Amino acid sequence: MSNEVLSPAEMAEADRRAIAAGPFDGIGLMRRAGQAVASLALARHPAAERFHVLCGPGNNGGDGYGAARLLHESGAAVSLWAVGAPRPGGDAALAAAECPLTPQALAGFEAGPGTVVIDALYGAGLSKPLAGDAARAVDIATERKLPVIAVDLPSGVSGDSGRVLGCAFQAEVTVTFARKKPGHLLLPGRQLCGEVVLADIGIGDAVIGELRIKTFENTPALWQAGFPRPAADTHKYRRGHVNVFSGGPSATGAARLSALAAARAGAGAVTVLSPGNAMQVNAAHLTSIMLRKVDDTATLAAILDDSRPAAFVLGPGFGVGEKARDFALAVLGDGQGRQNGVEGLVLDADGITSFEDHPASLFITAGAKGAAKLVMTPHEGEFSRLFSSLAGDDSLSKLDKARKAAARSHAVMIYKGADTVIAAPDGRAAINANAAPWLATAGSGDVLAGVVAGLLAQGMPAFEAACAAVWLHAEAGSSFGPGLIAEDLPQALVPLLRSLANST
Ligand SMILES: NC(=O)C1=CN([C@@H]2O[C@H](COP(=O)(O)OP(=O)(O)OC[C@H]3O[C@@H](n4cnc5c(N)ncnc54)[C@H](O)[C@@H]3O)[C@@H](O)[C@H]2O)[C@@H](O)CC1
Numbered sequence: 001m002s003n004e005v006l007s008p009a010e011m012a013e014a015d016r017r018a019i020a021a022g023p024f025d026g027i028g029l030m031r032r033a034g035q036a037v038a039s040l041a042l043a044r045h046p047a048a049e050r051f052h053v054l055c056g057p058g059n060n061g062g063d064g065y066g067a068a069r070l071l072h073e074s075g076a077a078v079s080l081w082a083v084g085a086p087r088p089g090g091d092a093a094l095a096a097a098e099c100p101l102t103p104q105a106l107a108g109f110e111a112g113p114g115t116v117v118i119d120a121l122y123g124a125g126l127s128k129p130l131a132g133d134a135a136r137a138v139d140i141a142t143e144r145k146l147p148v149i150a151v152d153l154p155s156g157v158s159g160d161s162g163r164v165l166g167c168a169f170q171a172e173v174t175v176t177f178a179r180k181k182p183g184h185l186l187l188p189g190r191q192l193c194g195e196v197v198l199a200d201i202g203i204g205d206a207v208i209g210e211l212r213i214k215t216f217e218n219t220p221a222l223w224q225a226g227f228p229r230p231a232a233d234t235h236k237y238r239r240g241h242v243n244v245f246s247g248g249p250s251a252t253g254a255a256r257l258s259a260l261a262a263a264r265a266g267a268g269a270v271t272v273l274s275p276g277n278a279m280q281v282n283a284a285h286l287t288s289i290m291l292r293k294v295d296d297t298a299t300l301a302a303i304l305d306d307s308r309p310a311a312f313v314l315g316p317g318f319g320v321g322e323k324a325r326d327f328a329l330a331v332l333g334d335g336q337g338r339q340n341g342v343e344g345l346v347l348d349a350d351g352i353t354s355f356e357d358h359p360a361s362l363f364i365t366a367g368a369k370g371a372a373k374l375v376m377t378p379h380e381g382e383f384s385r386l387f388s389s390l391a392g393d394d395s396l397s398k399l400d401k402a403r404k405a406a407a408r409s410h411a412v413m414i415y416k417g418a419d420t421v422i423a424a425p426d427g428r429a430a431i432n433a434n435a436a437p438w439l440a441t442a443g444s445g446d447v448l449a450g451v452v453a454g455l456l457a458q459g460m461p462a463f464e465a466a467c468a469a470v471w472l473h474a475e476a477g478s479s480f481g482p483g484l485i486a487e488d489l490p491q492a493l494v495p496l497l498r499s500l501a502n503s504t
């Protein structure tokens with residue numbers, strides 16, 4: 001799979017193993033990296049008046065020296081600007097020695113209109129905030145709106161977290177090697193990278209395979225094989241039953257949105273579980289979705305006794321409090337082991353907030369042997385209510401936080417945002433990068449929760465169901481575009497589901 005995402009440390013290990021396995025040594029890989037950058041620069045900017053290649057002291061700079069040499073050999077006008085000298089005897093020093101151009105000090109960097117900047121200052125080895133001459137170079141490129149081609153990462157962007165250290169280049173395109181890094185996908189890094197182009201520099205799939213990578217970009221390749229497809233002889237309850245808890249009479253719409261989304265995602269039957277005082281308003285708005293009165297855990301127990309496959313959504317519009325906690329724990333199994341057919345619980349919005357002062361009861365129940373699978377869908381505020389120590393730890397990336405929260409809570413986490421991270425208790429994680437700003441609309445999260453439950457009810461494993469739902473939800477929002485409201489999303493899923501069904 002090429003959707004593995006490597007941390008800078010894993011990438012350095014891949015480099016070491018690739019060099020040991022051959023056929024390329026360190027300078028060989030570096031030459032190929034330089035070649036990839038030079039080819040892209042010429043293809044994108046054939047009429048550039050000049051390429052300004054900015055080289056740092058490490059191997060990122062080494063790639064820059066290689067690119068500068070090849071651009072110069074191709075007849076392009078090239079200025080070379082360097083900060084710090086490469087370590088003598090290292091690959092970057094060899095690349096610098098191979099380059100016939102004399103570097104000028106970065107302190108004197110100047111660039112006029114019509115020129116292109118190739119940023120090879122710092123990549124995977126960025127270790128402190130950009131300052132001094134490097135920061136000045138960023139200012140010049142930004143003020144003059146010069147196109148920037150970043151080598152591996154825009155200097156200033158952390159490959160681990162996507163955060164900016166000091167300041168960073170805004171690249172038009174970033175050429176990276178072998179696989180993407182978290183910093184290409186997590187914000188603000190993703191936005192600063194511009195387009196990300198993957199170059200093959202000779203690090204083979206077998207080498208990457210040895211690393212047992214557990215981080216992925218969330219694309220259909222990750223979950224398509226397990227996407228539910230109804231058998232020819234199926235019937236509605238075999239396609240899974242989703243139950244969505246409704247809030248009180250003035251807060252019922254969110255549950256209905258979730259229910260409709262679960263139905264579109266392929267659940268065979270969907271029921272809104274409504275408090276008695278909201279039955280009328282729910283009944284007035286439901287057609288194919290069924291309705292059942294549930295006011296207390298005794299009534300809920302009868303529903304949980306049903307052995308047919310089912311998933312539950314608790315949270316959208318539900319209200320915060322003890323009732324939410326009681327219902328959630330009952331669905332998970334209340335420490336008694338998994339209920340007959342309960343595949344999972346999607347805990348969203350108020351359902352998450354209800355456990356703000358009681359997280360341990362949720363985590364212990366979710367971790368009990370045989371408990372139903374728990375999927376939580378917090379946005380940043382909700383995440384910090386359940387995981388305040390993780391949320392406040394600036395040394396952790398969003399990826400780290402989601403992963404640690406999943407392990408702590410025994411839940412699949414969908415840590416929402418424009419760069420949603422999905423993480424499983426077993427350490428797998430996926431970063432989603434196809435979201436569009438149109439999704440930031442009221443009720444959008446209710447739809448997502450419903451899609452997750454729709455897939456869970458059909459027996460899709462929780463991590464894959466969460467990844468598929470996030471991708472479909474984002475793709476539906478992106479394809480609909482301006483004017484999107486949450487009510488549009490379930491319908492916008494249809495063409496995507498159709499093309500998924502046709503593609504296998
Ligand atoms: N053989 C290899 O290891 C390969 C590495 N490649 C390139 O190597 C890069 C990683 O190389 P390195 O590990 O040498 O790391 P970098 O070249 O990214 O940076 C490390 C150097 O920069 C200094 N530094 C870091 N941040 C700084 C800051 N903000 N201000 C001033 N100095 C700073 C460090 O002290 C160190 O000297 C990748 O990004 C990629 O471009 C590619 O050539 C492919 C092959």
Ligand SMILES: [K+]
Pocket residue numbers: 060119120121122123150151152153154155
């Ligand atoms: K760079």
